[in-house]
Amino acid sequence: MEKDRNSFIFRLLSTLFVILAINFFLPRMMPGDPFSTTSADEVGEEIIVMTEEQRLYYLNYYGLDRPLYEQFLVYMKNLMTGDLGRSIYYKMPVSDVIMLHLPWTVLIVVGATVISTISGVILGTLSAKNRKKGSDRIMMTGLIAFAEIPSFLLGLILLLVFSVYLRLFPLAGAVTPFADYNGPAEQAWDILYHAFLPIVTLSLSQLTGVYLLTRNTLITVTTKDYIRTARAKGLGEKTVWIRHALRNALLPVVTRTGFMIGIMMGGVVLVESVFSYPGIGMTLRSAVVGRDYPLIQGILLVIAVSILVCNLLVDKIYGKLDPRVGI
Amino acid sequence: MSLLKINDLKCHYLTDADTVRAVDGISFEIGEGEILGIVGESGSGKTTVALGIMGLLPENTAISGEILYRDELISSLPESEMDRFRWKDIAIVFQNSLEVMNPVMKVGVQVTEPMIRHLGFSPEKARSKCADLFRTVGLDPKWMDSYPHQLSGGMRQRVLLAMALSCDPKFLILDEVTSALDAFTRKEIRDLLVALQKKNGYTMLMISHDITFVSSVASRIAVMYSGRVVETGPVRDILVSPRHPYTRGLVHSTPDIFVYKDLWGIPGDVPAGDEFKGCPFSPRCTQKIDICKDATPVLMPIGGGREIACHRGGIAGLLEARNLSFSYRLPDGEYLRAVDNVSLEVREGEVLAVVGQTGSGKSTLAHILANVIKPECGEVLFMDGNAGGGSYGNKVNGIQIVFQDPFSSTSNRFTVLDAVKEPLYINKIGSNGDRLQMVKNALELVRLPTTDNFLSKYCGELSGGQRQRVALARAMVMEPKLLIADEITSALDVSTSANVLRLLKGLQNRRGFAMIYISHDLSLTLKIADRIAVMNSGKIVEMGNSHDVMLSPYDEYTKRLVGSRIGLCCHNH
């Protein structure tokens, strides 16, 4: 037991180290540096063209002219003290930048996870119950075809239809700028109003996966002996499906949710860009464009850690749901 | 009034590849409080019957026929209607497997569930009843909070039983409740079932391939084969004198019934074909006749509450000897009664052993039966014809005899080929080419080489064991219906004789001929015989099932014979 735990911690630490190293070296392998960018990303941003002298000065100021390994060591040392460094672009600590934008991303990722899981499970169950009937076929073909559309394209379509033409939803942002709320309810409403389309886009991109998994697992589960036993007991169709079949079929769905959050963390960069939603995805994008090394590192680290945490959580939850694992 | 009645039930699984006729027209009734057993090999459709009664067959099943519970037709009820009967009236203990209970639900919850639903119990009340049930089936109630995978097979079986009893059903179906258990637990569960049945008067349908287990509980059994019932009747009668060839095979391959005999399964496989017609047992039947492959026999009463489905009315007689006597004339002019008023019967496919001390007249009897010598009086009927006139030794499918002493039947100067071919030659069977092939087949049967080299060996060059096999091949080449083997192993050493005996029994089992096996060696005899006749001074003093004769001999002489063999007998039935 003790040994297991030690090896687990060792594995976790070495994974983290590898991630850190990649986070560090990858951005620096891109051409250019923070002070030679000429293109501005944000609309209306001034283009500051630096002289070579200024550039060298800044490189020296941020320690970017020192050998890579030295920079890496400094980075690691600062990390140990919880210091993620300073953003070159925002001119403030990376952790502050992240704290500013992370909540929005968490909101849409969690929202999308909940929505896609619930609707996927419901649709999957309906489909499995009507297996081989028309409604199952239609749902299955429709959703599989739907899954082929890339999420950013889907986002663009939704944006064009609902925001540009129908003007039902905002074009950008997470809140109405300079809004004055009468109480938290109104604020919450405003936040949801802005988050709605990004959440829908992300959910739709995950829906088919959950749907298919639920449907297929349920179909396998319903052929199991224990379902026959439940039927024999005359418990009624509803109990048999929900208490006995679904309960078992949800186990792989839970595992999948863990992976799903990882996948969505990647997808969120594009979706946030499409909706100009100020989460860390969009921040990451601008950090990459501006070669803001410390910020890139910080955001990638946050994403990696959140994926790790999700997987750990899923393992824990799975252990609770399935008495056969562990012990 | 019968509690459950089944009329011509058919359940055919329609799979993509073919149609499996798992249950193909069976009918039976179970009276209130009665225990009916269904036995049959794996795949004979037993579970399908159980699922059919419960209305749990998968969607791809074509079902026809009627199932009546208390005169109400339940076979065509929709799911929700069927739920009225499930568990409160009819409950089932499923064939045990890890997955028969929900793996993510505590077993206690799985037991209380139906009580809450059908009896309207509160969860607390259901739990306390569940604890009682656990105690009833011999489980500590603390296991209620375990998950199925935390229990052993025997414990799971008990939980399943508690679950089935939870709503006090009238009718209980038990599917292979003990097959996965060790002998000790099996006995415990059996006793528990018997006690519970006595106390609560359950009507039970007990399904198993274990005929011993079923017959220790049930009062009547139905033997299923390939989706049909081939024999039914009171348990004791079927065990003692099975009438269908399949039932006999089943009884004879059961170790608990034939304690001494080696296990020989019934050769062949259950026909799986969807287009099969005729008697399903015919591919394995040793006594089939032409009609068997065209028409399916139906279950017919044969008296004594028994029914059997066979065109020949069950196991047919093959040879019947009536009042045979024979005396030798001694040098001093006296007559010695070697065979004294002997009558016996050999049925199709059975092994009758004739045992007795040297000089008790066994070989003389063998010679009379094989029509080698003529009896003074009495007659031998073979396949309903008179063996004396019919010279059945000279015909294919007749009677063949193999003697004690291989040297007399296979002359030293004969080659193997000639020795085996001789009977074909004498009786003008087959062309020359055919004969060579027949000889080779026969040699293969007795596991001898068929190389030219071996064929041209002289019998004198062979070992005793080889020579006895050649003699056997010489008999087999005539494809006998009855083989008389007279002390064929007595001239061989222990290991060789064991080999020859195994070979012989294997041949008999596969080819399905009947055999009269004559020996003074009880131990060997018991390994292969279905019935034993004990001979003393020319008379048959005792005849019966080999285990009966062994375990409870009634004749003094037999007792001595049995006693002399095993010394202290450990069985006291």
Ligand SMILES: Nc1ncnc2c1ncn2[C@@H]1O[C@H](COP(=O)(O)OP(=O)(O)OP(=O)(O)O)[C@@H](O)[C@H]1O
């Ligand atoms: N769902 C199914 N689909 C197709 N064929 C099936 C199905 N269930 C059973 N069978 C076939 O039906 C036949 C009878 O099966 P069944 O389970 O009734 O046998 P059984 O007598 O209970 O055997 P066992 O002693 O092994 O439990 C077998 O040939 C089996 O392969």
Ligand code: SF4
């Ligand atoms: S004799 Fe015919 S009907 Fe009887 S069991 Fe044999 S094959 Fe079936």
Ligand SMILES: [Mg+2]
């Ligand atoms: Mg079965």
